Amino acid sequence: MSNILAIAHKELKSYFASPIAYVVIGFAAILFGWFFINLLYYFDRMSLQAGGGFGGPETVNVNEMLISPLFLNVSVILLFTLPLVTMRTYSEEKRSGTIELLLTAPLTDVQIVVGKFLGALVLYAAMMGVTVVHIGFLFAFGNPEWQPVLTGYLGLLLMGGCFLSLGLFVSSLTRNQIIAGMITFAVFLMFWVINWIATFTGPTTQAVLNYLSITEHLNDFARGVIDTKHLVYYVSFIAFSLFLTVRAVDSERWRG
């Protein structure tokens, strides 16, 4: 465990030593803010129509109309920022030769992979941490339920974990971080597009595609429901990607 934390800590430090951490956090804050303002504006209009302005009877639910859609929009932010987070993880170590330090230290491959994943996850949590300000604003001026907010954040953490583990895997395949970033973006896009395609297909295909889609599983979390089905999906997705990463690192050892 202390080995995992040592790697995670080192990863985090390197994110904050380079512009990457600031770029992704800034980008997430701006994009989230933009979604927030738009949805707030929309919500404001809806509640005006429904109840005749602020102070009138609340007939529009702030959770359903604002927070939940806001969380669902986060996948767009992840699509653009998380490839930046994971692209270096393995590629840069391979290019610079520091991978030799890690692979000849008394560490297991699993410890290295999990440590890198944790480091990225903490950076991602910091990105999402910025959005607490926006949501806090709603709590200050309105009266939303806190439960869907918590489950929503849990869903976001898990969804981000899926993207990060996938990005880590892609990064383990190449020593060029730019290529890693681009492939990761393409893969994310594919997962993102899946449920869009699903809307054009028949019911069976749609169900399958929806199940595969990373973002589709967020819906229930954003609504305040923790369904084991989605939990299992996210956790096994992350575990499987990390497993593939370990395999990729190991097979590279054999090939040299």
Next chain:
Amino acid sequence: MIEVQNLTKRYGPFTAVSDVSFRVERGEILGFLGPNGAGKTTTMRVLTGYMPPSEGKAVVAGYDVFEQPLEAKRRTGYLPETPPLYPEMSVRDYLTFVSKIKGVPRGERKSRVESSMERTRIADVADRHCGKLSKGYRQRVGLAQALLHNPEVLILDEPTAGLDPKQIIETRQLIKQLAGDHTIILSTHILPEVSQTCQRVVIINKGRVVAVDTPDNLTSKLRGSETMYVQVDAAGADAKSALETVAGVTRVIAADTRGGVTGYEVESGSGEDVRRQLAAAVVQRGWGLLELRPLRMSLEEIFLSLTTEESPAETAPPAETAHE
């Protein structure tokens, strides 16, 4: 301490290391000598557990590097060909990180980091970023990293490559100091390095071991005879035929002449020491004996003769010349 048995490593169809075997005893410095592409780095990467062998095995500090990698790695310090530094970390932060992943207990980390910086003389750059260091410092930080957990075995891949002459001497001295406490393998493609630092040499070429011995033994074994260099001021007399009459001498060649002083290369049978007789022969005739020393085949010549046997065309000329 280190035992390599029939080690073979293939990259796809290409065999980089073929059936290599050797042993290193506790406290010894073994030189791993070979031209570029000989398979030195590959062998070291197998020894450090970076990659598994295709065939054969390697035992380090009593643990098979493939069967019990963590145990072997705990006892090994490794300086790869390019020092594995994180450019954005300060030297001290870097070494602290390395001490963590090498399992140095929390309470000892600080003192281990400081003492290995002390030993490698990098304390003055402790707060500098690794990415901003000169080549010499990078190499030394790499060495500090290898020493950090006080490993029984040190594996150093070309530790002096890219250093200036002063740094090379310092690094060699440091390595010599480390022997005894540590068992060391160091690779090099530079010949004087092994004769100056190592007790034993493995010469490798094209993935195969071509010789294993002490630098001295290698030198004498490879010659069927001994050669002395004798410089005589004979004041015009014929010193050559006089030297030829000495018992045991098989051949005399005039090597150089400078202002009446002539240097001769005197060959005798292997194992025969004719120095006393040579000196007497010169002095009894009233000539001046200006110099008398054994001429040994330089490691460079040995190296060339060993490595050219198999591939006369491909052996690159060595980068430095031997001193002896």
